[in-house]
Amino acid sequence: MDYVRVMSAQALGHYRLRIGFNDGCSRDLDLTGELHGPVFEPLADPEFFAQVRVDDDLGTVVWPNGADLDPLVLHGDFEPASRFVDR
Numbered sequence: 001m002d003y004v005r006v007m008s009a010q011a012l013g014h015y016r017l018r019i020g021f022n023d024g025c026s027r028d029l030d031l032t033g034e035l036h037g038p039v040f041e042p043l044a045d046p047e048f049f050a051q052v053r054v055d056d057d058l059g060t061v062v063w064p065n066g067a068d069l070d071p072l073v074l075h076g077d078f079e080p081a082s083r084f085v086d087r
Helices: 038-044 071-075
Strands: 006-013 016-021 026-030 053-055 060-062
Touching (some): 006 060
Antiparallel strands (some): 006 016, 053 060
């Protein structure tokens, strides 16, 4: 396998996603407190958050406003860069 790709995504409510990957792994992720910056502000609306979908070209989850998340971070291979930046 060349790289990790998101194959399925389901919003579970309360900033949680169920993600399926091309390696057969699946994870339930709680993104509470992880979505920082202007592009993620619309995701505070539960109805907007629920509009998550998989972009086949990017191989990750996206929302209608262009917000996306790194598939390697979602998979658990890396920590989000935002954890290393002072807020």
